[in-house]
Amino acid sequence: MSGLMTIAGYALRESIRRRVLTVVCVLTAVFLGLYGWGTSAVFDEVRDSAGGLPLDEQVLTGATLLGLAMFVTLFLGVVLAVFLTLGAVRGDAERGLLQPLVVRPVGRRTLLAGRFLASAGVCTAYVLVVYTTALLLTGLIGGFWPGSIVTPALALAGAVAIVVALALLGTTLLSATANGIAIFMLFGAGLTGGLLGQIGAALDSETLGTISEVVLWALPFEALYQDALHALTADIDGVTGIAVQLGPFGGAADASGPILLWAVVYAGLAGAAAVRVFARSDL
Amino acid sequence: MSPSALVTRALTKRYGTQEALAGVDLEVGEGELVGLLGPNGAGKSTLVKITAGLVHATSGSAEVAGAPAGSAAARATLGYLAELFRFPGWCTADELLRLHQRLAGSRGAAAERADLLQLVGLSDAARKPVEQMSKGMQQRLGIAQALVGEPRLVLLDEPTSALDPAGRRAVRGLLEELRRRGVAVLLNSHLLGEVEQVCDRVAIVAGGRLVAEGSPRELSGAGGVEIETAQGTRIFPDAARDDVPQLVAGLVAEGERIYGVHVVRGTLEDAYLRAVEAHR
Numbered sequence: 001m002s003g004l005m006t007i008a009g010y011a012l013r014e015s016i017r018r019r020v021l022t023v024v025c026v027l028t029a030v031f032l033g034l035y036g037w038g039t040s041a042v043f044d045e046v047r048d049s050a051g052g053l054p055l056d057e058q059v060l061t062g063a064t065l066l067g068l069a070m071f072v073t074l075f076l077g078v079v080l081a082v083f084l085t086l087g088a089v090r091g092d093a094e095r096g097l098l099q100p101l102v103v104r105p106v107g108r109r110t111l112l113a114g115r116f117l118a119s120a121g122v123c124t125a126y127v128l129v130v131y132t133t134a135l136l137l138t139g140l141i142g143g144f145w146p147g148s149i150v151t152p153a154l155a156l157a158g159a160v161a162i163v164v165a166l167a168l169l170g171t172t173l174l175s176a177t178a179n180g181i182a183i184f185m186l187f188g189a190g191l192t193g194g195l196l197g198q199i200g201a202a203l204d205s206e207t208l209g210t211i212s213e214v215v216l217w218a219l220p221f222e223a224l225y226q227d228a229l230h231a232l233t234a235d236i237d238g239v240t241g242i243a244v245q246l247g248p249f250g251g252a253a254d255a256s257g258p259i260l261l262w263a264v265v266y267a268g269l270a271g272a273a274a275v276r277v278f279a280r281s282d283l
Numbered sequence: 284m285s286p287s288a289l290v291t292r293a294l295t296k297r298y299g300t301q302e303a304l305a306g307v308d309l310e311v312g313e314g315e316l317v318g319l320l321g322p323n324g325a326g327k328s329t330l331v332k333i334t335a336g337l338v339h340a341t342s343g344s345a346e347v348a349g350a351p352a353g354s355a356a357a358r359a360t361l362g363y364l365a366e367l368f369r370f371p372g373w374c375t376a377d378e379l380l381r382l383h384q385r386l387a388g389s390r391g392a393a394a395e396r397a398d399l400l401q402l403v404g405l406s407d408a409a410r411k412p413v414e415q416m417s418k419g420m421q422q423r424l425g426i427a428q429a430l431v432g433e434p435r436l437v438l439l440d441e442p443t444s445a446l447d448p449a450g451r452r453a454v455r456g457l458l459e460e461l462r463r464r465g466v467a468v469l470l471n472s473h474l475l476g477e478v479e480q481v482c483d484r485v486a487i488v489a490g491g492r493l494v495a496e497g498s499p500r501e502l503s504g505a506g507g508v509e510i511e512t513a514q515g516t517r518i519f520p521d522a523a524r525d526d527v528p529q530l531v532a533g534l535v536a537e538g539e540r541i542y543g544v545h546v547v548r549g550t551l552e553d554a555y556l557r558a559v560e561a562h563r
Binding site for chain 2: 007100102104280
């Protein structure tokens with residue numbers, strides 16, 4: 001256990017000393033500042049032009065803006081996950097940073113587990129903070145509060161934890177650059193699958209729905225993201241609900257119990273595969 | 284009786300169709316200083332990496348202090364300095380040693396870190412980040428890192444490659460100190476003079492095989508005897524020091540006048556080149 005915490009602490013110190021977290025914090029503050037400014041401006045305009053349509057424009061605007069914020073939160077969380085892990089094994093081995101650590105008694109499994117702990121801890125904390133701040137900005141400025149607050153937060157945190165596990169598996173197989181590209185490609189594939197599902201739901205297309213279903217099972221971080229979006233808008237009904245469903249963040253699929261369980265198993269399998277590949281690698 | 288620091292038996296390693304090691308038997312005794320010599324691509328680093336648990340052997344066995352190489356028990360008893368290593372630039376010397384103390388389970392605390400930094404001449408650089416150190420300083424820090432946790436066996440892969448002559452001398456002194464402390468060392472080096480000066484035994488590897496082994500003196504062997512006579516210098520290339528009385532007596536009996544006798548010693552370089560050439 002002490003070896004695990006030592007490696008996790010080492011990875012965290014590395015992020016801090018290399019100013020990764022400083023850059024992330026500054027740019028995230030800029031994003032949230034712009035989000036708050038934009039939210040304020042949009043809600044002012046909505047209030048000024050309210051009354052023309054038979055829907056709750058405050059809810060429609062709030063749900064759309066918060067959906068956008070959640071997409072950006074996931075994207076930034078994935079970027080952080082990729083950059084914290086992309087060279088953790090192959091990359092560090094190629095640079096000669098890994099070997100002095102691997103020969104110590106803690107072993108390769110603990111090294112990977114420590115890296116996962118640190119990276120997943122940073123990334124989940126990050127998305128929780130950004131989501132909560134965006135939620136507060138939307139609620140305090142525009143007066144929109146989603147029906148479910150905790151479920152989207154947990155779903156986003158779970159999604160980035162899965163991406164961290166995938167990136168660690170990738171780093172045991174690929175060089176840093178190839179791994180980074182691969183994870184972003186998978187993230188893009190997941191988003192595309194989710195969007196196809198949303199379009200399929202709007203058009204009532206069974207084919208698109210099936211394609212999306214396959215993608216969500218293959219890349220369950222997207223299923224969690226879809227679940228987060230769904231939780232955000234599920235209790236909006238009436239004409240406003242229809243308008244939200246037709247919007248860019250509507251029509252998201254509710255993650256069923258089996259896929260949530262699969263997401264946990266998936267992360268475990270990715271971790272186990274990473275440990276197995278790393279244990280067999282020559283460094 | 285405690286097991287040898289390192290024992291390899293019929294150790295082989297293949298990378299695809301490339302055979303890096305082809306059945307190496309090597310033993311490093313407790314507190315023994317063994318030099319590993321060989322041309323580039325001979326398999327020296329592969330042998331060291333298998334011992335350190337970084338590379339998996341294809342067949343055969345390697346044991347470190349009686350434990351299979353690569354096992355936690357084996358890793359707990361060895362220190363390792365890779366040929367191409369890097370430490371994180373943001374880390375200070377003291378932080379790096381503290382990290383390795385934790386990973387090695389060392390209870391040496393600050394006293395051990397201070398002792399190791401003093402041993403490698405970096406006491407004044409304890410708070411200096413690695414990125415501000417010269418290559419030579421980093422190499423010495425690497426040696427200190429390898430000694431964390433009082434290992435029984437230290438694997439040094441080209442430890443003097445980045446050092447100037449003064450640095451190399453310092454490392455030789457360090458190796459003597461390790462011998463005094465009873466630490467076994469497997470030293471992989473291209474510098475024959477260095478190996479000849481400090482090592483108890485030398486193992487020469489070529490083409491993945493152990494082609495010669497022995498003390499530097501044994502390997503160097505006799506280089507012949509030169510005897511100055513009235514007729515000129517007579518050379519006896521196969522003779523050794525013990526043959527001198529008989530040679531002189533024979534020449535005197537033949538009526539020669541002897542003016543001087545010179546016993547020629549072979550060098551480790553000659554022995555190395557002979558062993559490597561014979562393998563080709």
